Amino acid sequence: MSRRLEEILSNPEMQYLINNANNIENIQKYLPILSELAKKVKKHNTWFIEGLARCRVPYKDIEKYIDLDEILIDNCSIVGNIEIIRQLRNQKQDYQDYYVSSVIDIVCKTSEKTLEQTNKIEEYLTEKKYKYRFLPPDIYVIEFKSPNIKIPNQFGVYRYIDTEIEKQNLRIYFLIAAENNIIIRRNSIIEVVYIENFALFSLLFKFYRYTEKDKKDLEKYEKSREGLEKIIDKGFHEKDLEKIMKIFGKEERDKIMKKIKSYVDSHPDTIYKKLLELNIWFYRAY
Numbered sequence: 001m002s003r004r005l006e007e008i009l010s011n012p013e014m015q016y017l018i019n020n021a022n023n024i025e026n027i028q029k030y031l032p033i034l035s036e037l038a039k040k041v042k043k044h045n046t047w048f049i050e051g052l053a054r055c056r057v058p059y060k061d062i063e064k065y066i067d068l069d070e071i072l073i074d075n076c077s078i079v080g081n082i083e084i085i086r087q088l089r090n091q092k093q094d095y096q097d098y099y100v101s102s103v104i105d106i107v108c109k110t111s112e113k114t115l116e117q118t119n120k121i122e123e124y125l126t127e128k129k130y131k132y133r134f135l136p137p138d139i140y141v142i143e144f145k146s147p148n149i150k151i152p153n154q155f156g157v158y159r160y161i162d163t164e165i166e167k168q169n170l171r172i173y174f175l176i177a178a179e180n181n182i183i184i185r186r187n188s189i190i191e192v193v194y195i196e197n198f199a200l201f202s203l204l205f206k207f208y209r210y211t212e213k214d215k216k217d218l219e220k221y222e223k224s225r226e227g228l229e230k231i232i233d234k235g236f237h238e239k240d241l242e243k244i245m246k247i248f249g250k251e252e253r254d255k256i257m258k259k260i261k262s263y264v265d266s267h268p269d270t271i272y273k274k275l276l277e278l279n280i281w282f283y284r285a286y
Helices: 003-010 012-019 027-043 059-065 081-088 093-097 111-128 198-209 212-234 238-247 250-266 271-283
Strands: 046-050 056-058 076-078 099-101 103-108 131-135 140-144 149-152 158-165 170-178 182-184 189-191
Touching (some): 003 012, 003 027, 027 182, 027 189, 059 081, 059 099, 059 170, 076 081, 081 099, 081 212, 111 158, 198 212, 198 271, 212 271
Antiparallel strands (some): 046 140, 056 099, 076 103, 131 158, 140 149, 158 170, 182 189
16 A cells, blocks of 8 residues: 555545545535545456345345335435336336336435435335345445555445345345535546436446446336336426536537437437437536
8 A cells, every 4th residue: 555545545534535435515615535536446456345235136125125105205216227117117018127226316406405315215125024234334345455444435425234034035225325425536626417318328337338238228118118108208407407518528418419420310210319318418517
């Protein structure tokens, strides 16, 4: 370990962050020291470890035991495939056999809403008499190999809940985080963002990544054309659009539009044609 990295990790401010990783209200105040830590992580021999037994489960298994509509509060949004399916599920029964992650990521607009969302989930699980426990913040860690030191990779206000539904032999994890939380990755530092229409953002991310699985997912979503159209037509609020333009730089936005056009070329009647209107949003600043 370099002397500078040792100095950062032993700094009282850094020690406070490590010891209180998921209970820090004013996390932006600590952005300078976390940014410096992130630079050192990039240069040193480190591992990123996830301590969850993440797997893929049928959406119907989650829906049978967890009412996502009931537990989700205002100013909190679910992220990823599961949110797309949640909004499309009433359109077609086909989605009942669709597989999603056993980890349910929820982002809330404020730290207060994050704690309120946590309480709502806890009350629901208690009412249903499901086994659950809160997990420590070091479930996701950065591990330095020399010497062996582990620290959380997220700082701010967040909670991890491990839920066991015995009758189904099903384990679900809730990850609830506040906007502006800071996450350290191997090559970067990112800030958690809250976007009201995370379903639309998740669609865009599929075009950004555009693997074979993503293409199949996009095709499957079109079976619920009406529901998909509602997601797209809802669009983004001004503030959310500004966040998205920070997440995706011009090169990334170009890539997304190129993949959308490629999909439209091979699927002439696709509802995703509407996404081409994103050109107006994506490039108006240029």
